[in-house]
Amino acid sequence: MSDDVIDEVGLIAKNLHASYGAVEVLRGLDFEVAQGKVSVILGANGAGKTTTLRAICNMCNSSGDVTLGGQDISRLGTAEIVRKGVAHVPQGRGTFPELSVNDNLLVGAYVRKDKEINDDIDRWFEIFPRLAERREQLAGSLSGGEQQMLAVARALMSRPKLLLLDEPSLGLAPLIIEDLFTRFTNLNKETGLTMLVVEQNANLALDMADFGYVIESGEITLSGPADQLKSDPAVQEAYLGA
Amino acid sequence: MTWNFDILPDFVFNGLSLGAIYGTVALSLVLIFKATTLINFATGELAMIGAFMVYVLHMEQGLWLWLSILIAMIISAGLGALIERTLTRPFDPADHLPVVLITLGLFLIFNALAGDIWNYQVRILSNPFGKFPSWVPGLGGDRFVMVLGSRLKYQSIGIWLTLALALFLLGLILNRTKMGLAFRAVSSNVESARLVGVHTGRTLGFGWAIASAFGTLGAVLVAPQLGGVNPNMMATILIYALAGAALGGLDSLGGAVMGGVLIGLIQAVLVMWLGVVVMGQAYMSILQLAAAFVLILIVLLFRPSGLFGSRRVERV
Numbered sequence: 001m002s003d004d005v006i007d008e009v010g011l012i013a014k015n016l017h018a019s020y021g022a023v024e025v026l027r028g029l030d031f032e033v034a035q036g037k038v039s040v041i042l043g044a045n046g047a048g049k050t051t052t053l054r055a056i057c058n059m060c061n062s063s064g065d066v067t068l069g070g071q072d073i074s075r076l077g078t079a080e081i082v083r084k085g086v087a088h089v090p091q092g093r094g095t096f097p098e099l100s101v102n103d104n105l106l107v108g109a110y111v112r113k114d115k116e117i118n119d120d121i122d123r124w125f126e127i128f129p130r131l132a133e134r135r136e137q138l139a140g141s142l143s144g145g146e147q148q149m150l151a152v153a154r155a156l157m158s159r160p161k162l163l164l165l166d167e168p169s170l171g172l173a174p175l176i177i178e179d180l181f182t183r184f185t186n187l188n189k190e191t192g193l194t195m196l197v198v199e200q201n202a203n204l205a206l207d208m209a210d211f212g213y214v215i216e217s218g219e220i221t222l223s224g225p226a227d228q229l230k231s232d233p234a235v236q237e238a239y240l241g242a
Numbered sequence: 243m244t245w246n247f248d249i250l251p252d253f254v255f256n257g258l259s260l261g262a263i264y265g266t267v268a269l270s271l272v273l274i275f276k277a278t279t280l281i282n283f284a285t286g287e288l289a290m291i292g293a294f295m296v297y298v299l300h301m302e303q304g305l306w307l308w309l310s311i312l313i314a315m316i317i318s319a320g321l322g323a324l325i326e327r328t329l330t331r332p333f334d335p336a337d338h339l340p341v342v343l344i345t346l347g348l349f350l351i352f353n354a355l356a357g358d359i360w361n362y363q364v365r366i367l368s369n370p371f372g373k374f375p376s377w378v379p380g381l382g383g384d385r386f387v388m389v390l391g392s393r394l395k396y397q398s399i400g401i402w403l404t405l406a407l408a409l410f411l412l413g414l415i416l417n418r419t420k421m422g423l424a425f426r427a428v429s430s431n432v433e434s435a436r437l438v439g440v441h442t443g444r445t446l447g448f449g450w451a452i453a454s455a456f457g458t459l460g461a462v463l464v465a466p467q468l469g470g471v472n473p474n475m476m477a478t479i480l481i482y483a484l485a486g487a488a489l490g491g492l493d494s495l496g497g498a499v500m501g502g503v504l505i506g507l508i509q510a511v512l513v514m515w516l517g518v519v520v521m522g523q524a525y526m527s528i529l530q531l532a533a534a535f536v537l538i539l540i541v542l543l544f545r546p547s548g549l550f551g552s553r554r555v556e557r558v
Contacts, residue, residue, distance in 0.1 A: 057437065082439035094437065096430040098552070107427045110420070111439035158438065 009070045010035040010194045011056070011162055016064035018048070018055045018218075025051045026062070027218040033162065033211075035069075036192040038184075040209035040226065042202050042239055048218040049198035050091055053164045056196075057081050057088050068162060083111050085161030091170060093147040095154060097140030101131055104139050104150055108157030117157075124153040127183075145176040152183075156193075165197045169204065177201065181208055202239035206230045214239075251392035253515040254507065259398035260467070260482075261506020262405045265499035266460035267476075267483035268490065269412075272498040273453035275487070276429040277446055280338045284325075284348035285457050286476030286483070291352055292318040292458025293471045294360060297367050307368055311462050315455040322454030323447040330450075331443050335432070356473035369466035371400025401463050408459060409499065412452070416495075421448055429493075478531060482509065485534040488541045491551020500550065508533060 011033040018026040025048045033039040043049045055062035057078050066074040073081050088094075096104050105124060109117045125132035128149045134142060139150055148168060155163060165184070169177040181204045187193055188208070199205035206212055212229040214222040222234065229235050267289065274282045292314045299310035325348065333340045374396045376382035386393040416422035424445045427435040436442055464479055465471050482505050490501025513529045541548060 059433070059436070078436045079439045079441050082437060088437045090433065090437065094431065094434040096427050096434060098430040099426055103423065103426070107423050107435075107440075108438050110424065110427075154438070 009067070010037065011196065012065075012067045013056065014065040016052070016055055016062065016066065018051050018060050018062035020051075020060065025218050026055060028064070029215065029218075029220055031213050031220065031223070033194055033196045035194055036188075037210040038188050038195045038197065038208055039211045039213070040205040041196070041198040041213045041215055042200070042205065042229075042235070043198070043215040044200070044238075047215045049215065050166055051218075052215070053088060053090075053166050053196070053198060056164060057086060082158060085158075086164065087155035087158050087160035087162070088164040089148075089151045089155045089166060089168065091166040093144075093151045095139040095142075095147050095151050097138065099139055100136050101139055101142070101150060102135050104154050105157050108154035111158050120157060120159075124157070128153060145172055145180070148172060148176075148180060152180075156187075161194060163193055163195045165195060167199055168197070169199060169201045177204065181205075184208055200239070202235065249392065250511070250515060251390040251394075253510040255389075255392065255394050255398050256514075257507040257510025258503060259395070259401045259506070260464075260509065261486075261503035262401050262499075263460050263464045263467075263502070264479065264482045264486045264505050265502025266405055266408070266456055266463065267479055268487040268498035268502040269409075269495060270453040270457035270460065271483060271487045272490075272492060272495055273449050273456070275492045276495070277425065277449045278330075278335065278341075279493075280341055281345070281484075282450075282453070283342070283345040283480075284352060285345075285453070286461075286480035287349050287352035287356075288318060288322065288325075288454050289457030289461035290356060290471070290473060290476045291321070292454070293367065293461035293465055293475065294356060295458075296462050297360075297365055297471050300368060301365070307370055311370070311459070314462070315458050318454040318458040319451035322450035322452075326447040326450040327443070331446070353473050360471075360473065362473055364468070364470040364472045366470040367462070367465045369397060370404075370462070371395075371397040372466070397466060404459070404463065405499075408456065412456075412495075415452070421445070425449055481531065482506075482534050485538050485541075487548075488538050489548055491548025493552055494548065494550040497548055497550030501548065505534065505537070508537070 013029060013031050016026055016029040017024065029052060031039065031041070041049055041052060051060060054060045056066055058076060058081055059078055064074065065072065068084055068086065071084065073084050076084065096107065099107065102121065105121045106117070109120065125135065130146055131150055131153065134146070139147060142150060168180060172180070184195065185208050188195055197205055197209065206226045206229055209226040212224065212226045213220050214229070214235060222229065222232065267285065270285050270289070271282060274280070295314035295317055296310045299305045299313055300307050329344050330341045372385065374381040374384050381387055384396070386395045416426060424435065424440045425448060427438065427440055428442050428445045432442055461476060465475065468475050483502060486502030486505040487498050488501070489504055490497030490499070509530055513533050
């Protein structure tokens with residue numbers, strides 16, 4: 001029972017700072033993703049969206065408190081953070097181009113020790129039949145949309161508590177983006193997977209999200225429930241092209 | 243000028259067995275390059291130290307030759323992993339210069355150390371493939387078998403079989419084990435490997451270990467052709483192996499072996515056969531090494547990714 005109570009708490013980041021060399025990219029962000037919900041971080045190029053996700057995974061020079069399910073993960077190495085249940089789909093897909101589609105999924109389950117890994121791979125091939133057709137092909141030979149599907153499936157192979165998505169719409173055709181976001185929404189609704197999405201495509205992201213943040217130059221300038229943000233004049237002007 | 247084709251197979255056999263050894267050492271280079279994109283210049287000297295371990299275990303301590311080779315490969319693997327852990331991991335992987343300088347430093351240190359302990363004369367090391375074993379019908383005790391009118395040495399056959407077995411085992415490790423999967427993942431995309439929970443440091447250590455064991459195997463196999471072991475035995479071998487790796491593609495394991503074999507063939511057929519038989523003795527030794535350098539130059543100029551390597555797109 002106590003586990004359930006703790007699990008109600010999703011991801012909480014407090015006073016998150018990050019820098020590349022002398023350049024401070026994040027200047028003390030506070031945000032959270034409630035358990036089973038979707039939060040989105042909107043921002044222009046260079047606002048610090050990608051760095052935010054990298055800071056959560058301890059992949060850059062960062063400081064601040066990050067807790068997942070009430071547990072402090074801010075001092076752990078990336079490989080350990082993954083073991084705590086964080087899956088990260090980095091910008092530009094993050095697949096393994098020289099590995100087969102099947103091996104990409106297999107390595108996605110690297111942290112697991114159970115015997116259901118192959119069942120999970122089969123399940124993903126049912127969900128994404130296009131990947132099943134290309135099972136033995138190298139991931140590098142897939143189209144952009146297929147690679148994004150593979151990257152998401154690969155991330156979910158670790159059976160994470162939290163999925164981080166870094167601009168999943170980048171470089172994809174509009175129809176494919178819509179399909180992808182529908183899948184994300186279903187994933188959240190059906191499995192209750194907690195997600196943090198950073199996006200420039202505000203429309204789709206806010207449709208899917210429960211809560212949203214806007215960051216500019218490494219600081220949160222606006223936050224609120226997704227539908228409120230959608231009707232906010234500042235957001236409309238800057239991100240929705242209204 | 244006489245075109246003597248009768249003894250050509252002789253040179254082809256020799257080229258293929260030398261080439262197999264270059265391939266083994268090239269594989270050692272490529273295993274590390276694939277994962278880290280840096281050339282380990284200490285590859286040859288590490289292999290030489292491994293060959294001296296076999297010398298100590300087998301010739302001095304009287305251990306069974308193959309057991310000595312196995313032990314030397316395991317110690318080499320440990321040494322490789324130790325070098326990765328202590329001398330390369332503390333450095334930023336994106337900055338190649340410090341680590342390349344370290345491997346160059348290790349090259350000098352190992353060479354001087356071996357020279358100090360064993361001095362620079364050649365010491366005889368038993369040939370694991372000197373004579374056909376007695377159970378081979380009709381050939382037991384012979385050093386060669388006649389094929390195409392030329393002598394095919396048991397040594398060549400042994401080298402090919404050993405390399406084939408080693409490649410088969412490497413394939414099993416890389417394709418059928420979790421560590422192998424992790425190594426392929428790190429080689430393909432370090433950042434994503436970290437994001438699926440792979441400990442990249444340990445995995446690179448594993449790569450260094452396997453690479454060092456392979457190098458030692460190569461050095462042991464080449465020793466009989468050089469008359470034995472000595473601290474400078476790997477210097478030219480490393481250059482041919484580098485040429486082979488560049489020809490095959492620095493990031494392709496299969497390419498490394500193919501490239502090494504091709505270099506051996508080129509060396510034997512084009513240079514030795516043409517040089518000795520057709521043009522006369524004098525050009526031979528100069529041409530061999532020159533050919534390797536010329537080939538590296540040609541590959542780097544016209545096809546930097548090699549025959550089997552993937553073309554890299556550098557983002558600036």
